[in-house]
Amino acid sequence: MALVNLVGFLDTQTNSALGCGPDWPLCNGQLIPNLNNEHVLIEFGHRMIVGGFALIATIFMIWAWIRYRDWVEAKVFAIIGIGFIIVQSALGALAVLFVNPPAILALHLGFGFLAMVGVALLAAFLWQMDRLADGQQAGLQYRSLVLPKGLVWRIWIVWVYTYLAIYLGSYVAFRSAGEACTGWPLCNGQVIPPLYGNIGLDFAHRVAAIILAILVIELLWQLRKQKSTRPDLYRGAGWLVIIVFLQILTGANLALSHLGTGPYLLHVGNLMLLFTLISYLAVQSLHPVPKAQRWMAEPQSNIAPKGEPRHP
Incomplete structure (x- = not known):
């Protein structure tokens, strides 16, 4: 699914969205078009990759739903994945x-x-289940430990803010406002430029990135007291800080490259990693459902070895 999104961003960056003309599901009125034009090639490739991976992801999520039907997480992640694939x-x-x-x-x-994220979280959940089946420590077990509600709220606030920042960045891109602020870190040579039009939008995107960096640093600071009991969250927050600063650096590189395709894909690729990680931390902050807690209490009797059916 990350590849699907990356190709979608490439489609947008190269202005290839209408490479197949105003036709769908056909491409320029053909099932398989003439691919001698790069815009046609990119848009047609985008459609093929989306269709192929959507089919694979749907089969995977239906299988997970059936095999792990007693786990709420499997159903929720499958619904998120399939639902948003359809909507997208x-x-x-x-x-x-x-x-x-x-x-x-x-x-x-x-x-x-x-x-x-729906597909990624489902894959992470299945990996945790396999570790439990082998009698190993898994992130799922950490969720049984009580976490202060204030920390849970902080993590979810960062998640919501990150998603809104992603939407703002996408909106800036589709408004063709990505170069409204020339240079970096200043915007058109000013610390605070005129806050209207495309310049205001592009500047708001930069400010949003700074605020996100502050939020994740504060989150890591708050999680320091949970370092021994919740190493999954503490280490994850540490990586999140690193990835957010990489996001800012790739954004600076993008601005200085005048929105070059390579820097653009690097920027959005790092962003996908960032959003996947904060989504994982958000899920890890939630307490398991009662049935899940009973299963983890007796992992050897309730969770069969890999390759064998698992029974409630």
């Missing part, structure tokens, strides 16, 4: 058939991130 695909088709405003196009990319 529908918005992608509408973007081709109709002229959509930047706000709707930004939602298309935002929903793509949610679909990716």
